[in-house]
Amino acid sequence: MFDVLLTLCLLDQPGLCADRTIPTAAATCPEALAAAAERIEGWRARHAVSAIRCGSMVVPPLPFEEVLPGLHVHRAAVALADPANGGTIGNIAFVVGESGVAVIDSGGSRAAGEAVVAAVRAVTDRPIRLVVLTHAHPDHVFGATALADAGATIWAHHALPEVLALRMGPFEAQGLRQIGADFVGTEAPRVDHAVQDSAAVDAGGRALELRAWPVAHSGADLTVLDPATATLLAGDLVFDRHLPTLDGSLRGWQRVLEDLQGLAAEWVVPGHGGPLLPWPEGLEPTARYLARLEADVRELIAGGATLSEAAARAAEAERGAWLLFDEHNPRNATVAYTELEWE
Numbered sequence: 001m002f003d004v005l006l007t008l009c010l011l012d013q014p015g016l017c018a019d020r021t022i023p024t025a026a027a028t029c030p031e032a033l034a035a036a037a038e039r040i041e042g043w044r045a046r047h048a049v050s051a052i053r054c055g056s057m058v059v060p061p062l063p064f065e066e067v068l069p070g071l072h073v074h075r076a077a078v079a080l081a082d083p084a085n086g087g088t089i090g091n092i093a094f095v096v097g098e099s100g101v102a103v104i105d106s107g108g109s110r111a112a113g114e115a116v117v118a119a120v121r122a123v124t125d126r127p128i129r130l131v132v133l134t135h136a137h138p139d140h141v142f143g144a145t146a147l148a149d150a151g152a153t154i155w156a157h158h159a160l161p162e163v164l165a166l167r168m169g170p171f172e173a174q175g176l177r178q179i180g181a182d183f184v185g186t187e188a189p190r191v192d193h194a195v196q197d198s199a200a201v202d203a204g205g206r207a208l209e210l211r212a213w214p215v216a217h218s219g220a221d222l223t224v225l226d227p228a229t230a231t232l233l234a235g236d237l238v239f240d241r242h243l244p245t246l247d248g249s250l251r252g253w254q255r256v257l258e259d260l261q262g263l264a265a266e267w268v269v270p271g272h273g274g275p276l277l278p279w280p281e282g283l284e285p286t287a288r289y290l291a292r293l294e295a296d297v298r299e300l301i302a303g304g305a306t307l308s309e310a311a312a313r314a315a316e317a318e319r320g321a322w323l324l325f326d327e328h329n330p331r332n333a334t335v336a337y338t339e340l341e342w343e
C-alpha cells in the first residue's frame with residue numbers, strides 16, 4: 001500500500017507549514033501519485049506544495065478502543081480545540097465488517113483524518129468503504145477528506161453540504177487560529193451520498209442503518225445504528241459530561257430525543273464523552289439539561305428578562321453536572337431564548 005507524503009505551506013501565511021499524507025490503496029508508487037493528483041491540485045490553489053514523494057504512512061494512529069465486537073471508538077478529550085488535540089474533540093468510531101470498514105465521524109482537521117486512517121490500518125487491512133458524518137460541526141467533519149482519499153465514499157444528512165458551506169469561512173479561520181499546523185490542508189468534504197430520510201449501508205458484510213433527523217442539535221443531524229452490536233452512534237444528539245451544545249432547535253432536539261427513545265438499541269456512543277453508555281438511559285442527562293434550559297428560559301422571558309440576563313442565568317442548576325459549562329451555556333441560552341420568545 002503506497003501513500004503520498006508531502007509538505008504544505010499556506011500561501012497567505014508562509015510560516016504555517018505541515019507534513020501531510022495522502023493515504024491511497026495503490027499497489028505501486030506511480031499509481032499512488034496518480035490517485036493523489038486531484039488532492040494535490042486542489043491544495044495548490046492555497047498552498048505551496050513541496051517534497052512530494054511516496055512511501056507508507058508515518059502518521060501515529062489515533063488511539064481507539066474496541067468497546068464491543070468490531071466496534072472501535074476514539075473517546076475524544078472533553079475540551080476546546082487546540083494544537084495539542086488537533087481539533088479532535090468529538091468522538092470517532094469505526095466498525096469492521098467481513099470485507100470492509102465504515103468510519104463514523106472523522107476528527108477536526110486533515111491531520112486527524114490521517115490519524116484515523118492509520119488507526120484503522122493498525123487493526124485491519126480491509127478497505128475503508130465509507131465514512132458517515134453525523135453533522136456539519138468542525139470536530140466531526142474535517143478529517144473526512146483523508147478517509148475519502150483512502151477510498152471511502154462519504155454519507156451525510158442531505159442538508160450537510162449547505163449547512164457546512166454557510167460557515168466554511170469562519171470554520172477555516174477558527175481552525176487555523178485554534179489548531180495551527182494540524183489544520184493545514186483541511187478542506188470541506190464532498191458528500192457522495194445525501195440521506196433524505198433513512199438509508200441502509202454496508203460496511204462490507206456489516207449492515208448499518210442511517211437516519212436523517214429534523215433540525216435538533218444542528219441542522220444536519222444523522223444517526224447510525226449498528227444492529228450487530230445493538231448500538232446507536234448518536235453523534236451530538238447525545239452528550240455525556242461535555243455540556244450539550246445547541247446549534248439548531250431546542251424544541252426540535254427534544255422531539256428528536258423522544259423519537260429516539262423508542263429505538264431498539266442496547267448501547268449508545270455519544271458524540272462527546274462515553275465512549276459507551278446503556279440505552280436509553282444514556283440520553284437522560286442530555287434530555288434533563290434541555291428541559292432545565294427550556295423551563296428556565298421560559299420563566300426568564302415571562303419575567304421580562306433580557307437576552308443577556310437569560311444568557312447569564314438560565315440552566316444554572318445544571319452547572320455542576322457538566323464540563324465546559326461556562327464555555328457553552330451562554331450561547332445555548334441565547335439560542336433557546338431567540339427560539340422561545342416568539343412562541
Ligand SMILES: [Zn+2]
Pocket residue numbers: 135137217218236245
Ligand atoms: Zn456538534
